[in-house]
Amino acid sequence: MTSRMSLIALAALLCAPPSFAQGFKPARTVDLVVHTGPGGGSDVLARAIAVMVEKEKLLPVRLQVINKPGGNAAVAAAHLAEKKGDPNTLGLFTGVWLQTPLVSAEAKVTLRDLTPIARLVLEPAVIAVKADAPYRTLAEFIEAAKKNPGQLKQSGGSNTSRDNVVRQLLQKSTGARWAFISFPGGGERIAALLGGHVNIMVIEPEEAGEHIRAGNLRVLAQVSEKRLAKFPEVPTLKEAGFDVPVVPQVRGVVAPPGIPKENVEFWQDFFRRLTRTPSWQKYIEDNQFEDGYQNAAELAKFYDEFTDRMREILKDAGVKTVR
Amino acid sequence: MEILTGLLNGFAVALEPANLLWCFVGVLLGTVVGILPGLGPPATIAMLLPLTFNMNPAGAIIMLAGIYYGAKYGGSTTSILMNVPGESASVVTCLDGYQMAKKGRAGAALGIAAIASFVAGTVGVLGLMLVAPPIAKFALSFSSPEYFALMSLGLALVVLLAGRSIVKALLAALVGLWIASVGTDLFSGTSRFAFGQMELLSGIDFVVVAIGVFALAEVLANMEAREETQLLPVPKGLKNLLPTMQDLKDCRFAFVNGSVIGFLVGALPGGGSTIASFLSYGLEKAVSPRREQFGTGVIEGVAAPEGANNSETGGALVPLLTLGIPGSGTTAILLAALVLWGFKPGPLFIPEHPALFWGLVASMYIGNVMLLILNLPLVPLFAQVLRMPVYVLYPLILGVSMVGVYSVSGSMFDLLLLMVFGMLGYLMRKLDYPAAPLILGLALGAGMERALRQSLMMSEGKLSILVSRPISAVMLSLAVLVLLVPMFGKFNAWRLRALEQG
Numbered sequence: 001m002t003s004r005m006s007l008i009a010l011a012a013l014l015c016a017p018p019s020f021a022q023g024f025k026p027a028r029t030v031d032l033v034v035h036t037g038p039g040g041g042s043d044v045l046a047r048a049i050a051v052m053v054e055k056e057k058l059l060p061v062r063l064q065v066i067n068k069p070g071g072n073a074a075v076a077a078a079h080l081a082e083k084k085g086d087p088n089t090l091g092l093f094t095g096v097w098l099q100t101p102l103v104s105a106e107a108k109v110t111l112r113d114l115t116p117i118a119r120l121v122l123e124p125a126v127i128a129v130k131a132d133a134p135y136r137t138l139a140e141f142i143e144a145a146k147k148n149p150g151q152l153k154q155s156g157g158s159n160t161s162r163d164n165v166v167r168q169l170l171q172k173s174t175g176a177r178w179a180f181i182s183f184p185g186g187g188e189r190i191a192a193l194l195g196g197h198v199n200i201m202v203i204e205p206e207e208a209g210e211h212i213r214a215g216n217l218r219v220l221a222q223v224s225e226k227r228l229a230k231f232p233e234v235p236t237l238k239e240a241g242f243d244v245p246v247v248p249q250v251r252g253v254v255a256p257p258g259i260p261k262e263n264v265e266f267w268q269d270f271f272r273r274l275t276r277t278p279s280w281q282k283y284i285e286d287n288q289f290e291d292g293y294q295n296a297a298e299l300a301k302f303y304d305e306f307t308d309r310m311r312e313i314l315k316d317a318g319v320k321t322v323r
Numbered sequence: 324m325e326i327l328t329g330l331l332n333g334f335a336v337a338l339e340p341a342n343l344l345w346c347f348v349g350v351l352l353g354t355v356v357g358i359l360p361g362l363g364p365p366a367t368i369a370m371l372l373p374l375t376f377n378m379n380p381a382g383a384i385i386m387l388a389g390i391y392y393g394a395k396y397g398g399s400t401t402s403i404l405m406n407v408p409g410e411s412a413s414v415v416t417c418l419d420g421y422q423m424a425k426k427g428r429a430g431a432a433l434g435i436a437a438i439a440s441f442v443a444g445t446v447g448v449l450g451l452m453l454v455a456p457p458i459a460k461f462a463l464s465f466s467s468p469e470y471f472a473l474m475s476l477g478l479a480l481v482v483l484l485a486g487r488s489i490v491k492a493l494l495a496a497l498v499g500l501w502i503a504s505v506g507t508d509l510f511s512g513t514s515r516f517a518f519g520q521m522e523l524l525s526g527i528d529f530v531v532v533a534i535g536v537f538a539l540a541e542v543l544a545n546m547e548a549r550e551e552t553q554l555l556p557v558p559k560g561l562k563n564l565l566p567t568m569q570d571l572k573d574c575r576f577a578f579v580n581g582s583v584i585g586f587l588v589g590a591l592p593g594g595g596s597t598i599a600s601f602l603s604y605g606l607e608k609a610v611s612p613r614r615e616q617f618g619t620g621v622i623e624g625v626a627a628p629e630g631a632n633n634s635e636t637g638g639a640l641v642p643l644l645t646l647g648i649p650g651s652g653t654t655a656i657l658l659a660a661l662v663l664w665g666f667k668p669g670p671l672f673i674p675e676h677p678a679l680f681w682g683l684v685a686s687m688y689i690g691n692v693m694l695l696i697l698n699l700p701l702v703p704l705f706a707q708v709l710r711m712p713v714y715v716l717y718p719l720i721l722g723v724s725m726v727g728v729y730s731v732s733g734s735m736f737d738l739l740l741l742m743v744f745g746m747l748g749y750l751m752r753k754l755d756y757p758a759a760p761l762i763l764g765l766a767l768g769a770g771m772e773r774a775l776r777q778s779l780m781m782s783e784g785k786l787s788i789l790v791s792r793p794i795s796a797v798m799l800s801l802a803v804l805v806l807l808v809p810m811f812g813k814f815n816a817w818r819l820r821a822l823e824q825g
Contacts, residue, residue: 037652038369044659051373051663065369070525072507078521104507106514106524150783159510181467181780182510184773187648187655191592194646195463197781206662210647210669286665320513 024266026088030063033091035076037069041186045121045251046092052279058270072100072158074107081109083256087263090117091254098250098303099160099310105322110307115259116299118271119252121284122292124224125162125202126231128217130193138220138240141200145176152178153198155189162249163202165313166223169244170237172316193217204249205230205288223247228288247313250292250306252299268296326452333681337689342382342682349386350690353393354697360401360409360727361530364394365652372660380664381679385686387660391653392444392636392687395596396694399436399629401727403429404708405720407538409727411529412596412632414762415604417537418484419617419624426620430564430706435574435622436629437698438566439581441691443630446582447589447637448687451644455673458638459645462590467777468789470593472798474771477598477763479802480605482809484618484759489809492760495751499764502527503772510776522736529597531728531737532765535744536751536758538724542717543749564703570622577607577623581630588631589638592650593774596635597766600628609805618759637687644680646670 032049034042046065053063068076073096083089091097093111101110127138135141145152156163164180171177181198183189186207193201194216205228211217221240222231237244253271255264274280275293284291294302311321336342356367368387375383398413403420416436423432450458465473478496485492505516506526517523558564566574581603588599607627608617617624642648647669649655661668666676673680711719728741748758782788790796 038365038656038659040655043369043656044662047369047372047659048663051376054373067366067369070506071521072524074507074521074524104514104524106517106519106521108521153781179780179783181777183777185592185649185655187592187642187650191463191642191646191648192466194648195466197466210667210671214670216670 024087024260024262026059026061028088029061030059031066031089032063033066033068033076033079033089035069035073035094035096037067040069042092042094042251043067048283049092049274052274052277052283055279056274056277058274058277071107072104072160073097074100074104074109077101077107077109077111077114080114080254080256085258086256087259089256090267092251093254094251095162095249095306095310096160097254098307099314102307102311102314102321102323103160103319110323111254111303114257115255115264116296116303117253117255117264117267118296119250119292119294119299119302120271120275121251121289122248123204123251123287123289124222124228124248125166126205126208126219126222126228126234127166127200128193128203128208128212128219129200130196131215131218133199133218135220138237138242141220142170142174142176145178146174149177150179152200154178154180154200154202155183155192155198156180156202157184157186157189158182159319160314162247165247165310166202166244168313168316169247170242173242173244206286209288224290229285230288245309248290248292250302252292252294264296329677329681330452330685332678333683333685336381336678336682337385337685341379342385342686343689345378345382345386346389346686346690347693349389350393350396350694350697353390353395354397354694354701356390357394357397357409358400359397359730360407360534360723361730363410363653363731364391365656367394368653368656368660372656372663375660376663380666381682383660383664384657384679384683385690387657388640388683388687389690391657392633392690393694395444395633395636396437396440396698398632399440399625400433400705401723403432403436403625404705405538405716405723406541407720407724407727408530408533411533411766412600412628412635414533414537414597414766415600415628415759416625418604418759419619419621421537421541422618422620423622423625424709427558428620428622429709430558430702431566431570431622432620432625433702433705434564434566434699435570435626437695437702438571439574439578439626439630440633440698441695442578443582443585443632443634444636444691444694445688447586447634448684448691449637450586450634451637451640451687452684455641455645458587458590458641462592462642463646464794465591465593467774467781468792468795469798470591471771471774471778471789472795472802473588473591473594474598474767474774476798476802476805477601477605477767478771479805480601481760481763482806483605483608484763485757487755491756495756495758496760496764499761499766500768500771501764502532502761503765503768520736522734526769527740527765528728528731528737529762529765530731531740532744533762534724534728535741536748536761538720539741539745540748540752540758542720543745544752545713546717564706565699566622573621574623574626576610577603577626578630580606581627581632582634585631585634586638589635589650590641591638592642592648593770594635594638595651596632596639598770599631599635599638601763601766603627603631605805640683643668644672644683647672 032046034046036043050063068079080091101107192198219234222234398409399416401407401409402413402416406421408414420432481496507524584603585599588594639654643654649658778788
């Protein structure tokens, strides 16, 4: 059904005179593809965007979220690649879309194979321990890790995730060593920390926020270039004395391959307008994201740099890269 | 006293006409979604999320939670009538539920599923209301070694699900474990048994395998018969369609068992309703005086897992509301909903928003009553489905199976897989391999592997971590016991025979 509709859309696009294409407007419901199931980070952001689009009346048509979970984003990326030339399908990517093709031979679709549209947000992180932990600063934790190599533990996502990359960078720069335990769900990660089964966690500030307020967690440092508004007392990694590159979680939008330039311009402009709306400003403030808007050309450049940097980091982490 | 005033205030919120209406809308939608295989509560809640932004948060959470626990009621319908498990938690219900339908007791099975759901669902809410904070603390004491032990205990139940041959059951369980290992390795991100197929990177969906080896295999096996197959018997008269007093009496223990196991396993962030339903079925069978009849249509074999499945909802809301930790897909989207409405779920959520919490609790009592009233009259209606001639019923089962699988992922590849697993189920049936252990292995495989590897990461590779922690040690001992006891029974029988002969 959808593929037939996209064919019709494609046919309409090919027949249309150039002047018509210049004033491109989506003619039917726009699909925003995410790589997580309902409730995952990207899914929540996508649904928030769908609500803002309705509220701020940014599109003449509805925007609906399509979940294509699995394969660490490979399934969603491949779905977009199949929609070649479809102007009504977009994908919400994260760092996982960049990293998976680096380590998995089956994940054939890289972001380079898709059409970059815009980068939207950068998500900072904080490094948290349980409130009754003996470490007051990150340096104290690193010292403890040095004294007991491999004994302290960090909970996080897969080993290509940002959590582990931060750990690898810190280990490399200090010579300390601690274990990394992967949990697929964010809930299990924080449960492991609260239950005292692990010692430290790289966590999204909003996720940690309530546990800090309730006195369950303490923040040692923040993984960002400058201090977050809600954590004015907590030093950044650099201020805490650890000069390692800051790895943000990145989220942005891509389109299927082979769509006309006019459509790219329409969508990049659409997302620029979205990020200027009060709804969006409030959303990223509530979630303590950084506004990371970049247009299509800047995103393409960012992608290449990020991929090169990630390849180096993964190699250092002992992860086999295939691309 | 504090609880009483809280609850009274809660009822004041839940009984507001608008909220009552939202509660009804939620449980009605939930029932429909539950009956349709495939499309589950997370997807439904996600679709409805944008509509809730203009709603009062209390009404919205009441409605979304209604979908969540309402879906658990309907889940058993296709399991009992068609051997099509609509979601992972109703797989166990197929074992005895479908057999009951074959014996003309579909109405009793559907009825007891609704009653068990009501009893255990209500107990689950009671638990959420009375013991949430201590249970949440208990749940935090579980980590990877404990989960590994819990799942080992679940897998040990294979011996209880075995038919005549324990060896065949173990083989089937191993195949299940193997299927669970297909996909992307969580720790290294590399692919396993994907054979270069992009679609296999996300692993093989549990529902695809379950519907294949249960429903498709059933249809295939029944098509073999050359003579016009007997229609499934459906007794006439409403009275004969509902469970009898004797049935309720037989299920006394199943109600308690399902309620307690469902709630406790649900409260664990790594638990889930699948393992809860399997565990309570296993426990029910282990203590039952008519153990050997399980799998042939025993009513408590439906009541226990259906109860556990519903009580799990109350349990799963414990870590969500007391700690802001979601344990499953559905609670994750409920968490997302709370965040989108401007709340901050976490340890301070209940003290700071008592009206919302108590309103939800009160609405769940009301919703469960609504569901019972809604579902019992549906029982005779659904039982009529079986009156259809086989040349209508079997294509219908095939259709329902395919739509169910397609609606999970929207992928044609999964339909091909469904055919493959239908053939596998048919072959297993021909060769007398039980299907349930395969499903159990698949259900537990991924979690078990993950828990074991996480445990070994924690201990730097020392297996002793599994027995040096008390909770995990106790559960592993239980698992060993479950595995060994039948052997002693056999040994004893053999010894007695030898004595007689000697």
